[in-house]
Amino acid sequence: MNASLSQAVPDLVARAEERAGRLGFGMSCEAPVGRLLSVLAAAVPAGGRILELGTGAGIGTAWLAAGLTGRDDVTLTTVELDPALVAAFHDAPWPSWTEILEGDATALLPGLGRFDLIFADAVAGKWTDLDLTLNALAPGGVLIVDDMDLSRYTDPEHHAAVQRVEDTLATDPRLLAVRIPAGTHLTVATRRR
Template identity: 35%
Template sequence: MNDEPTRIPELVRRAQFAAHEAEFAMSCKDRTGALLATLAASKPGGLLLELGTGTGVGTAWLLSGMTTDAHLITVEADPATAMLARGTLGADPRVSLVVADAESWLDTYTGPGVDLVFVDCRPDRFRRRADLLGHLNPGGLYIGDDLLPEPTWPDDHEPRVEKFLAEIIDEPNLVVTLMTWSSGLVVAART
């Protein structure tokens, strides 16, 4: 079985092109993206959250699976990268792009609980997890990627990943699956 996606949505292709042109090398992989689209489709009318927009590749995958009445909040710390994503994503009313550090956003967010969160920013996967999970509705999904070693990892990153993986398995109120697939994933559901 070949599990590489054969149908890449046009918006994903545009976001990938923007990433290539900007030499942004940290975009969501296609297999991860296809899984995101599937999981987004399981939350009709839901509120989704992405921490780490980048140029919008993961965002585009999420949007491709979302229903017309679902909404996505995506948070990007770098203003220049956020501007690239905004140019790619256009005026889709289902998405709100916030330019902020993920931790700052968590400090100020007082909105409703979320049904799916995709954590795609390196340091914030390891900090403030309790606060983030506090915003996740029962039955909500927590997804994180980039958990398999990459040549771009800083020297101190692998121990953080190992600590995170050991901790998330024991996280109360989560049913967790670790996947050595694509870039390395965690998919968890809040009970």
């Protein structure tokens, strides 16, 4: 996450940032996380599938899509519970291989199949029902979980939930995981082949 590697903000991201401002949505991923999402999306092989849990204002979706610029051989699915955010997502044009599903990630995950890259960024599929997300990760697939800095959580229940996620990602034998202690702290995990 070297600042000297920063490039211009892609148009899709600028549009999503404008949307977030208009909606007053303040839970979007930060630019360094977004740039990592772009880099990882670009590594997804032809025929691959990407999933984001929690669309928000579409900033993470936009970074993922920006990593696929010039390609049409990967699909990007994003899941959002809030109908107002789903409607706002449809305000702007997205690449044809991008789809948004409205609904609860916990209910939808078992029917979505497997993915090569998952950005788990909603309560469901992250702080709760992480196992559903892990089941949806293809062998060799990569999972990104943001907001892993335990020191940010003063509420004991939330703290315990984050600790549980950290423990699962560190000890699940299907995974190889690393925590990146930058920003709000990220954990990146690969599902072993």
